Amino acid sequence: MTLNKKQLNQARLIAQKVFKAKEKSRTLWAKEPIKRKIQELIRMQEIAKTLHPEYSKILPWRIKTG
Amino acid sequence: MEKTLKVIRGIKLAGVIKDYAIGGGIGTMFYTESFYTKDLDIFVYPKLISGLVRLDEIHHYLKSKGYRWKGPYVIIEGVPVDFIPVYDELTQEALKKSVIRSFGNIKVKVFSPEYLIAIAIKTGREQDLLKVNRIIKETTVNRKLLSSILKKHHLKYDLK
Numbered sequence: 001m002t003l004n005k006k007q008l009n010q011a012r013l014i015a016q017k018v019f020k021a022k023e024k025s026r027t028l029w030a031k032e033p034i035k036r037k038i039q040e041l042i043r044m045q046e047i048a049k050t051l052h053p054e055y056s057k058i059l060p061w062r063i064k065t066g
Numbered sequence: 067m068e069k070t071l072k073v074i075r076g077i078k079l080a081g082v083i084k085d086y087a088i089g090g091g092i093g094t095m096f097y098t099e100s101f102y103t104k105d106l107d108i109f110v111y112p113k114l115i116s117g118l119v120r121l122d123e124i125h126h127y128l129k130s131k132g133y134r135w136k137g138p139y140v141i142i143e144g145v146p147v148d149f150i151p152v153y154d155e156l157t158q159e160a161l162k163k164s165v166i167r168s169f170g171n172i173k174v175k176v177f178s179p180e181y182l183i184a185i186a187i188k189t190g191r192e193q194d195l196l197k198v199n200r201i202i203k204e205t206t207v208n209r210k211l212l213s214s215i216l217k218k219h220h221l222k223y224d225l226k
Contacts, residue, residue, distance in 0.1 A: 003111075003119065003158060010119040011112070011151035018150050021138030022105070029104065041102055 067106075068170045069143035073131070074108060075172070082127045085111040087164035087175040089157075089182065090148075094197045096167055097179045097205035105139050105146040109161055109177070112151050124149050156181070156188060156219045179205050180212040187216070187223045198223070 003011060029037075077083055088096070091103025112119050128140050139146040152158040160181035167176045177185070179201050186194035186201075201207060202225070209225060216223060 003152065007114065007117070007119050008152075008154055008158070011153040014119065014121060015150050015153035018138055018148055022148065025104070025137055040104075044102060044104070045100060 067143075067145055068172060070106065070145040070147065071169055071172055071174055073128075073133075073142050074147070075174075077124060077127055080127060081113065082123045083110045083112055085161060085175075087161050087177055089150075089160070089177045089185065091197070093177050094182055094201060096176045097182070098197075098200040099204060101200070105148050107148050107150055109150050109152055109157055111158075111161055119151055121149055121151060154188075156184060156215075159215075160185060179207050180215055183207065183212055183223075184215045184219060184221060187221050188219065 032040075074086065078086060086108050087093075088106065089109045090105075090107025091101070092106045095101065095103070110121075110124070112121060113123060114120075115123070125135075125140075128142070133140050133142050135141075136146065139148045141147075150157075152161050160177045161175075163178060163181065164175040165178050166173050168174075183198050183201055186197045212225065215221075
């Protein structure tokens, strides 16, 4: 299971498109209001805490009530 | 997130991709403290169509399951997911040597910390180098293996 040089070049072009879109998305996201960014942060942390049972004890969830 | 990973596993079981592993920010978080990341990066070894690398089949499969695209990513069970084909020798090797980790009740393949570091060094953006420091500080890294990966892929980094 190995891609040859030509196939890797194709894959690189596809990956570059994804990375470019991600970068653009980051720039747009940076312009969002802070309230929305914090809501998103909490949402992503909710996802992250499912990675390990111990996470829920140490994540900075206090931001919710802060 | 577990539901998301089950859907992704389904893509492989359906034969749409040959293999996959989690990389990027979420991949890093398997070894570090949690930090903000917007999407789940899935590195895939795509099924070749007439010898060509195409991700269309993933798109068609997910569309048929009712998942929608939002800009560069597809939202699977509430989680934005990016599908990235392995695009060089390093990512290809990282996928081959990825490790099995538990995510709740399911097993997932994740890039090993050594490969996550090497990919971040190769990508070289500031945010990637921050990941390198996090991984080195917060998990046990096989430095001998890391050095050999860096040497093999002609990468230089001062491992403190």
